[in-house]
Amino acid sequence: MGALLTLQLLSIVSPAYACGCGAMVHGTGTQLSVRQETSAVRWDGRGEEIVMSLTVDGNAPKAAWIMPVPHRATVTLGDRALFSDLERATAPVHRDRDYFWPRDGDWPFTRDHHTAGDSAGAAPGAAAPPVGVVDRQRLGPFDVARLTATDPEALRSWLETNGFRLPPALSTELRPYVDQKWEYVAVRLAPASGDGPLTGTLDPLKLTFASERPVYPMRLSRLARTAQSLKLYVVSAHRMEPDSTIGGTPPKVLYAGKVPLEGGELARFAGVSYAAEGDTPYLTALSQSFWQPSAITGDHELRRAADDTPVRRVIWTDHLxxxxxxxxxxxxxxxxxxxxxxxxxxxxxxxxxxxxxxxxPPPVVVPPPLG
Structure with missing residues (x-):
């Protein structure tokens, strides 16, 4: 059974070129921040399919997003419904519970009070030119270029020639990907109307490429100057976990259990079989924080967890x-x-x-006998 993982990165701000699984760049004199990045990745043992949606703010009329991938990628438009299905499937449940002794808010105290808590294509060969353009296509508001590169400086030069200004620090961070002979997807972002600033939630993009193991590029987040927050969803035959913390806090399990047996984009994306419940893949949701992005050591790789113990967040409402x-x-x-x-x-x-x-009682006096 294949594996699916989803990442949601929150609070991504300056510099704009540091965002979870890629690099965002824009022109000088403009501002751009990625307010939210949501990605879903499915891995079947041979390849990955990543669906990503970006929500951006700023006054930049255009920008570029660069994503390193281990093999040649096919790029198409994704479906926004996938992210709604994922949120719904992993949402916490609400339950009631009673308590005996009065608390603050109960008589003889004062106000009413409730508490809540949680339960717990092939890579380019050595003879390939420094930069190769696989193809270029228009997808909705996106101008997508698929590139190969064996030299980060050559990649930077090509991007600048084609309107993508790459900060020098990115050349250093791209070197490991070049050494591993990865390829890149470069996407020019522009407003759907063709003018005005680049703001709001962009249409999702879907990348499909060969991969021998489930991996999600995180190395470029080392360039971020503010803390990064990661939410990771994984669907596989069993519960999954990251191979390491890669410089962040220990991942916290938010959800673990079978993918819901219902229709929808999540079921189609995960490849759920309804022939038997035993064929249903496993869904795991994790969260992680990177308080010092410069400490990030590499990309996230996933492995099977030691057991399939189910986990579900619970929001409790307490009643006297x-x-x-x-x-x-x-x-x-x-x-x-x-x-x-x-x-x-x-x-x-x-x-x-x-x-x-x-x-x-008084003593009984017995009279003497007569005679």
Whole structure:
């Protein structure tokens, strides 16, 4: 059974060229930030399919996004419904529970109060030119170029010649990908209307490429100057986990369980078989923070977890326990006090009986016999 993973990166700000699985660049004198990046990746043991949606803010009329991939990629438009299905499938459940003793907000205290918590193509050969243009195509508002590169400086030069200004620091961070003979997808972003600033949620892009292991490029996030937040969804035959923290906090499991047996884009993307429930793939949701992006050591790789223990976030709503509308604690305390008072009264009465003075009856005088 294949594997699916989804990443959601929040709070991605200056510099704009550091965003989770790629690099965002824009012209000088303009501003651009990626407010939210959502990606879904499916891996079947031989290749990956990544669907990505970007939400951007700023005054830049155009920008470029560069994504390194291990093999030649096919690029098409994706479906936004996939991300809605993922959020719905991993959403926390709401449950009620009772508590006995009064808390702040309960009588004899003050305001009402509730608490909530969680339960817990082939790569280019050595003889390839420094930069090769595989093809260039128009997808909706996107101008997409698929590139091969064996020299990061040559890649930078080509991008600048074609309107993509690559910051010098990116050349250094791209070197490991060039050494591994990865390829790149360069996307020119522009408003759908053709004018005005580049803002809002862009149409999703789908990248498909060969891959011997599930991997998601994260190395370029080392260039970020602010903390990065990662949300990762994984669908496979079993529960999955990252191979390492790659410089972030230990990943936290938000959800683990079977992919819901229902229709929708998630089911189609995950390749769910409805012939038997045993064929249903496993869905895992993880979150992770990178407080110091410069400490990121590489790309995320996934492996099978030690077990398939299910996990589901729970939002609890607590209620004061009542009996016939009366707080149970009050009934218990009142009953207890009454029992104590009754016992004390009985003990007092018993003590009084033991202390009472018993007056002996007068002696019986037997008269002497007559005669």
């Amino acid at each position: 326990m009542r009996v016939a509308g009366v707080p149970a604690w009050l009934l218990t305390v009142t009953t207890g006090l009454a029992a104590v008072a009754t016992t004390a009264l009985l003990l007092v009465r018993a003590g009084l009986r033991r202390r009472r003075v018993v007056v002996p």
